[in-house]
Amino acid sequence: MKVSIEWLKDYVEVDASTEELVDVFPMLGMEVEGVEGGGPADMDKVVVGEVLTRNRHPEADRLSVCTVNVGEGQPEANIVCGASNFQPGDRVLVALPGAKLPGGFKIKKSKLRGVTSEGMMCSAKELNLGEDHDGLLILAHRPEVGLPIKEAFADTDVTFDLELTANRGDCLSHLGVARELAAHYSRKIQFPELKSDAQTVSEPSTDNLLRKVSIESENCKLYLAWTIKGLKIGPSPEWMKRRLEAVGLRPINNVVDVTNYVLMETGNPLHAFDAKKICGNEIRVRNATEGEAIKTLDEVDRKLDESMMVIADAEKPLVVAGVMGSLDAGVDENTTDIVLEAAWFSPGNIRATARKLNLSTDSSYRFVRDVDPQLTRYSARRAIDLILETAGGELVPEEIKVGDPPRGDRTIEIAPDFVRSTCGYEVTNEQLANAWSRLGFTIEKGERWKVLVPSFRAEVDRPIDLVEEFVRIHGTTEIPEARVVCEAVSRHDAAQFTFSEKAVDALVGLGFRECCHYSLRDGKEIEAWADQATVDALTLANPLTAEHTHLRSSLLPGLLETLAHNQRNHNDLRRVFESGRVLRPGPKGTTELQSVAFAILTKPIAREWDTELAPDFHEAKLIANRLLAATGIIMPKGGLRSLEGSSAWQQGHVASAGDVHQNRVELTVGFCKLSLSRDKGVNGPVLACELLVDPVMLRQKVKPVKFRSFGSFPPALKDLALVVDENVPAEDVRLAVETAAVQAADKKFVVDPVTIFDVFEGTGLGEGKKSVACAIRFRSDERTLEDKDVNAAFDETQRILAETTDYALRS
Amino acid sequence: MEEQLQAILAETESALAAVEARFQLDQVKAIILGGNGKLTALMKGIASVAKEERPAFGQAVNKTKKQIENLLAQTASILDNAEDAAALGKTADVSLPPSGNYVGGLHPLTQVKRRITSIFRQIGFTVAEATEVETEWFCFDALNTPEDHPARDEQDTLYFPKASRFGNVSKKSDEAYVLRTHTSSVQIRTMLKEKPPIRVIAPGRCFRRDTVDATHSANFHQVEGLYVDTKVTIRDLKAVLDHLLRELFGKEVKTRLRPSFFPFTEPSFEVDLFSSNLGRLSNKWIEIMGCGMVDPKVFDNVGIDPEEWSGFAFGLGIERVAMMLHGIDDIRHFYQNDLRFLSQF
Incomplete structure (x- = not known):
């Protein structure tokens, strides 16, 4: 909101400088967004001059040689000038030798093409008085010759653009701001005296132009109306126009200007109706009917609904209450009789209406911030005084009043110690x-x-x-300074935070750069990477732009964009990751999940003397395993299994474990679908991993680990190679061997996890076959195992495998 | 006898001096200590030694055998070392870069977040989390910002459609789901779940319906703080925030609490910072964060008795702090992830 300091001085004595006020307003809770005006800065040796003669420069067509009167008792100055927009007799600002202009340019007596020049006539821009650099600044108001620049302008008013917080509706006016300054400087506040008066009635008399006023909506608590007859619409006086313009309002006519002036003075919105346009001489404050139409002053046809309040006559709505009047019922140049309204409307109702109509006005802005109902009458009477003063006319000495102010002054009980205990x-x-x-x-x-x-x-x-x-x-x-002294609180960091921190540290340690991407994505991207159900679940109701219509379901698209961006810019960025939240639709609704994802560029652009081995699926799997270990997440049962039919991943080169909705953990590792990484502009396949964790799982309390002792006896080693169909996962073979070995050991001794030490495809195995070789380690905590025990167990293992699988022993 | 032993020893030594490979060592060992070796042969001669001289003879032979075994072990060790060294290959050019010469790194927002959380850990704050998807009640109503409150105009909120269903974001009644506009909603969820005294900070992502430009971002990060205890005062609030800002920006910074308004705190303040060491932002008051004493209505909304407990809350933007600390002029850098940006921090 703009306030004029000159205007403020009508109500409170302020002698503070602009600089001081720039510091005072913020500390009262009003931020200063801008300061304007104040006239020119004081500049030594810059004075008003009058051009006496103007002749062409003998050596240069574009220059003129002038004599200039620069003050009584001063010799005429001879000045060479390049501008052409002036005549002898014009008054201008002259910088005399010794003057220093904004920007540090010093004026000296000098010769221009052989002619002596004793100063410079200035443009607006040269003096920081505007942007105009095309010609001299002609002083049309003809200030006295010789006056210093500082005194050459009558209008030295300063306007402050203040940003007020939502709770300070009372400061949305000059009187409101004046009250704050009065409190700060311990000064008195002076309200303008009222002249006119009227008797309060609830029913208009026969003299009145109104026949009836009624409130039919609970959102209007007080309605006051006055009528003025026989006024003459015309322009407002200059002083009022200047003040309105200073605070950014366009003068319209004396009556409308007065209502605006009082709005800016007291903060109370008023409305003036052309009395002749009120059908049936009746004013009804009522809720609109569903679909009721009104063309507002901004020439927009608006459809209203029952939640909105209007000021209506016997037939039609005249004003959207508290927001804007209709084009048809406004005061115009032919108006002679007016009805002036001052009312109190419920802030919440006006807010809802203004929002629905997407129309915020100076009036609605103030009503929304709870206008003082005790000020309503004062504001109206102040406006009447100004209307009578500027437009003439005669007041019907009746104040029609319906309803009562909804609130007044109130008493708060407080113990001074409460203040002390809060302040400390x-x-x-x-x-x-x-x-x-x-x-x-x-x-x-x-x-x-x-x-x-x-x-x-x-x-x-x-x-x-x-x-x-x-x-x-x-x-x-x-408020004095103090040291922080506090007792310990028994509490730990949220598990989700700790998880993320561990994941971030682990991946940074593994050579990955942490990245950060927008959560808001394009629906088309989600459709390509996920499915229609996800698109539907993650859509926003009111997106701002077409690229930001959905929430992300995965961190991967962002990571690919980063890889592509860096690749395009020849930055050698190969490994990236992000830790953040994603949304996934599930059986119980959409779930917000913690995700950690990484992506590896398999075709880096950098050329190296010793080329790095191209990363493959198993490298990503290894990093994923390390990530799980570092974060304490247990791989879902079943482990990584080949993933079929995914829209985001490349068939045959991807594996996943778990389902986040069932297991609360889901891990996917492999190559992003090649067409998707190409769409994102990445050159070469991208190897990636995505870990999804339901935060509920992280919050589960972990019991302290119980130590289990282990023996010191050496294990007995046995190798076993099995020939299987080439499409049988090696893990199936390994698991079968392990299961058989455990069964064979029959709890008499233990079996370490079986490991795969060779996979072989080739001659001698038969078409479509491969050999998987496993190492078995039998071990006892009590003794060194004897050969006969081990051999028996190994034979039994083979027997079980022959019985339970169709794997052939490799001979 | 003694001469014979010395001769065998000398022969072993000279033979070993010529050994260059494992098989040669084995040959030497066989010649001296093998079944038909020289020392073995000498030992076999014990039968012809007079009975009383046998102990001395035995001792002398054994002593020599030990010496020979030591010599063999020494040579074996030299061979091992040479073999290991050969396996390492040529001398390395230590000046060459490793293949795949890249390192990992933390995003600057994470670094600043960690700095802030670590400062608060010094004074006993721990991290709280809540969801980014919120409901209107947790984001506004519980924070004393009812539907018709003008403050709700200022927060341009992103909404989910009325029919949306979320599995792990609890609602108060049937209010709409939103993306949280501030981390203050974490205050509410924490106070509903935990009993005072509470001392938490909540770093997290927030969303505004803003057009992206150099100073606005569709999502950004805040750190929320909440301190609830008996007898918490405005003076405590100032002490904690001064501690934060001096740790972050240096001991010499000046701070001021500028009266402001937030629906969920009363009194409310903006915290301004004045420093001679902030580049373009030096030597003027810079707004850095909002704070205030928890409004009694907020305590009422979460079932904490405002007569017994008092507290303060604050929030600051992580991007804003990062931009001030590092002199970054465009918030979009944080989300573009250009390596030339990331690798500077």
Whole structure:
């Protein structure tokens, strides 16, 4: 909101400089967004001059040689000038030798093409008074010759653009801001005196142009109406136009300008109707009917609904209450009689209406912030005074009043100790009383104080609000410094946070760069990487842009974009990862999951003297295993299995374990679908891994591990090679061997995990066959195993395998 | 006898001196200690030694045998070392880069997040988490920002369609799901779950319906803080935030609490920072974070008695701190992940 300092001075004595106010406003809770005006800066030796003669330069067509009067008693200055927009008799600003212009340019007596020049006539830009550099700044208001620049302009008003917080509706006016300055500087506030008066009635008399006023909506608590007859619409006086323009309003006509002026003065929106346009001489404050239409002043046809309130006549809505009037019922140049409205509308209702209509006006902005209902009458009477003054006419001496102000001043009880215990520093009763009374609060002391808060401070209604007001006016700089002293709290970091930190550290240690991508994605991408169900579940109701319509279901698309971006820019970035949240639809609804994903470029752009081995599936699997180990996540039962029919991954080169909805953990490792990585602009296949974890799982309490002793006797080793169909997973073979060996050992001794030490495909095995060789280690905690035990167990293992599988022993 | 032993020893030594490979060592061993070896032959001669001289003879032979065995072991060890060294190959050019010469690294946002969390750990804060998908009640109503509150206009919120269903984001009633606009919702979920005293920070991702430009991002990160205990004061709030900002930006920074407004704190403040060491932002007051005393209505909403407990809350933007600390001028750098950016931190 823009405030004019000159205007503020009508209500409060302010002698502070602009610089001081720039610091004062923020510490009162009003941020300064900008400062304008204030006239030119003071510059030594820059004065008003009058051009006496202008002749062409003898040596240069584009230059002229002028004589300039620069003040009484001063010799005429001879000045060479390149501009052409002036005539003898014009008054301009002259920088005399010794002057220093903005930007540091110094004026000296000099010769220009052989002619002496004793100074410079200036453009607006040269003096920082505007952007115009095309010609001299002609002073049309003809200030006295010889005046210093600082005094050459009458209008030195400064406007501040203040940003107010949502709770300070009371400051949305000059009087409101003046009140704050008055409190800060301990000054009195001066309201303009009212001249006109009227008798309050609930039913208009026969003199009145209105026949009836009624409130039919619960969202209007107070409605006041006055009528003025026989006024003349015309332009507003200059002083009013200037003030309105200073705060960014366009003058329209005297009546409309007055309502705007009072809006900016008291913060109370008013509305003036052309009385002749009110059908049936009746005003009804009612809810709109469903689908009711109105063309508002901004020339937009609007459809209303039953939740919206209108000011209507006997036939039609005239105004969307608190928001904007209709084009048809407005005051125009032919208006002679007006009805002036001042009312109090429920903030919530106006807010909802303004939002639905997507229309925020100076009025709605203030009504939404709870206008002071006690100020309604004052504001209207102030407007009447100004209308009578600027447009003439005669007031029908009746104030039609329906309803009552919904709130007034209120008393808050507070113990001074409550303030002290909240502040935590020394606060005397005098300081308390001083701060509150400067704000216009009235104090009745006692064991508990009774503080009377005026109605304009709607939001101050609890003891804690009084504390806030005290701290604000007393000054936050009074809060003393202190050391932090605190007792320990028995609490650990959230498990999800710890998990993510461990994952991040593990992958950084493995040579991966951590990345960060937007969570908002394009629906088309989700469709390509996931499925329609995911697209449907992750859609936003009100996306801002077409690229940000959905939440991410995976971290991988972002990682691929990063690989592609860096590849395009010839940055040697090969391994990237992200840890973050993703959403996945599931049987119980969409679930927010913690995900860690990494991606590896298999065709790096960098050329190296010793080429790195191209990473393959098993390298990604190894990194995935290390990631699980580092984060303490247990691989879902069954381990990694070939994944079929995935839209995101390359068939035949990807494996997954678990299902996040069933097991709370899901791991997928392999190559991203080649067409997708190509779509993202990555050159070469991308090897990736995605880990999904339901945070619920992380929160499970882990019991301390119980130590199990182990023996010191050497194991007995046995190797076994089996010939199987080439498409049988090696893990199946290994698991079969392990199961058989455990069964064969029959709990008499233990079997270490069986390992695969060779896989062979080739001659001698037969078409479509491969050999998987496994190492078995039998071990006892009590003794060194004897050959006969081991051989018996090994024979038994083979027997079981022959019985339970169709794997052939490799001979 | 003694001469014979010395001769065998000398022969062994000279034979070993010529050994260059394992098989030669084995040959020497066979010649001296083998079944028909020279020392073995000498030992066999014990039968012809007079009975009383046999112990001395035996001792002398054994002593020599030990010496020979030691010599053989020494040579074996020399051979092992030479073999191991040969296996290593040529001398390395230590100046060459390794193949795959890349290293991992933390994203600058993670680094700043860790700095902040580590500062708070010094004073007993631990990390709390909640979901990024929230409901209107947790994001607004519980934080004393009801539907018709003007503050709700200022937060341009991204909503999910009314029919959306989330499995692990609890609702209060049938309010809409949103993307959290601030991490303050973590305050609510934490206070509903845990009993005071509470001292938590919550770093996390937030969302605003903003057009992306140099200073705005569709998502960004905040660190929320909440401190609830008996007798928590405004002075405590200032002490904790001064501690944070001095640890982050240096001991010489000045701070001020500028009165402001948030629906969920009362009184509320913006914290401004003044430093001579912030590049373009030096020597002027810079807004850095919001804070305030927890509003009693918020305590009421989560079932904590405001008569017994008091507290403060604060929130600061991680991107903002990172940009100030490192002089980064465009927030989009954080999300573009250009290696030339990432590798600077």
